[in-house]
Amino acid sequence: MQVRSARLWMPERVIFTPAALAEPYAQQILARVQALNLPVEELPRNRLTGLRGESDRETYDIAKRTLAVVTAPPSALKLSPIPPSADWQFHLAEGCPAHCQYCYLAGSLQGPPVIRVFANLPQILANTASYEQPGKATSFEVSCYTDPLGIEHLTGSLAECIRHFGTRQDGYLRWVSKFDNVDSLLALPHNGHTRCRVSVNAAPISGRFEGGTASVGARLQALRKLALPRSQGGGGYPVGLVIAPIMDMEDWESHYTQLFDAISAALDFECDLTFELISHRFTPGSKEVLLSWYPQTKLDMDESKRSVKRNKFGGTKYVYDSDTMRELRRFFERQIQQRFPQAKVLYWT
Numbered sequence: 001m002q003v004r005s006a007r008l009w010m011p012e013r014v015i016f017t018p019a020a021l022a023e024p025y026a027q028q029i030l031a032r033v034q035a036l037n038l039p040v041e042e043l044p045r046n047r048l049t050g051l052r053g054e055s056d057r058e059t060y061d062i063a064k065r066t067l068a069v070v071t072a073p074p075s076a077l078k079l080s081p082i083p084p085s086a087d088w089q090f091h092l093a094e095g096c097p098a099h100c101q102y103c104y105l106a107g108s109l110q111g112p113p114v115i116r117v118f119a120n121l122p123q124i125l126a127n128t129a130s131y132e133q134p135g136k137a138t139s140f141e142v143s144c145y146t147d148p149l150g151i152e153h154l155t156g157s158l159a160e161c162i163r164h165f166g167t168r169q170d171g172y173l174r175w176v177s178k179f180d181n182v183d184s185l186l187a188l189p190h191n192g193h194t195r196c197r198v199s200v201n202a203a204p205i206s207g208r209f210e211g212g213t214a215s216v217g218a219r220l221q222a223l224r225k226l227a228l229p230r231s232q233g234g235g236g237y238p239v240g241l242v243i244a245p246i247m248d249m250e251d252w253e254s255h256y257t258q259l260f261d262a263i264s265a266a267l268d269f270e271c272d273l274t275f276e277l278i279s280h281r282f283t284p285g286s287k288e289v290l291l292s293w294y295p296q297t298k299l300d301m302d303e304s305k306r307s308v309k310r311n312k313f314g315g316t317k318y319v320y321d322s323d324t325m326r327e328l329r330r331f332f333e334r335q336i337q338q339r340f341p342q343a344k345v346l347y348w349t
């Protein structure tokens with residue numbers, strides 16, 4: 001399997017709002033971007049403006065080359081549950097430098113997809129403590145609106161989160177990535193309170209639809225480093241694989257078997273391992289946004305081949321029909337059971 005690291009993302013513009021610059025934590029981000037010789041601007045006001053192009057695609061291009069350091073609004077301190085992945089979600093940033101043509105952020109974040117990093121992270125982290133239930137493990141997902149490793153070289157925010165949860169009695173952190181630059185995380189005092197996951201997929205999907213990411217081989221090598229015991233130079237973290245989005249493509253069984261072969265080769269030692277299995281789905285809103293970002297995409301979003309699933313708020317999702325779902329699910333669960341009998345499958349969706 002090809003091992004190709006992701007090129008570290010270097011934004012063309014780094015903009016700070018005045019409120020962000022007033023946060024002591026922003027100085028760490030400022031020092032990092034200056035050390036990389038990236039051009040820094042301070043905006044006159046706290047609003048991000050001037051980031052729209054002539055078309056949606058041009059706006060996308062401008063946004064994906066821009067890092068904005070802002071303060072998260074007060075609403076960021078009111079956390080939402082995120083079943084089945086974790087008890088709560090919080091955000092160190094919104095937006096992602098990669099270019100996945102099925103991106104989960106399409107339709108869930110408003111406005112141009114600028115990568116916004118939060119300068120009041122210490123406040124956001126301190127706030128999570130009020131959501132912990134004493135005496136009961138409480139989990140927090142930090143990758144719902146960003147790929148935290150994809151911007152770690154510019155922010156150091158993921159390390160900050162890992163250190164924070166390493167000091168908690170009952171709080172546990174979870175993050176997931178399609179990048180592979182994990183070396184700066186290996187020696188952190190995580191105290192077993194952070195589960196690091198990589199998101200992987202079969203070669204035809206990762207090769208065609210996941211622009212700007214590390215190859216799946218590189219992600220698996222990164223996971224291996226994170227999982228290896230400290231005595232062997234690794235991070236000694238609990239780890240996980242998120243296989244997503246699982247697609248009913250031609251020859252899926254053989255492509256996903258090859259993926260499992262690669263996972264088995266990378267994790268050929270005992271470790272604390274979980275799996276999360278997510279089948280491909282889309283909504284009318286996400287389809288519209290994705291087609292404006294990637295007008296030439298070959299991603300299959302044909303509603304006539306899907307079943308409709310409605311949520312309690314009246315929203316519509318297009319998912320695979322129940323026979324296809326059952327067949328896929330059976331295959332994945334059997335592979336995991338045979339190859340990793342100690343691992344836990346957290347959910348299939």
Ligand code: SF4
Nearest residue numbers: 096098099100103104
């Ligand atoms: Fe979207 Fe995740 Fe891909 Fe980033 S890595 S573009 S958040 S799907």
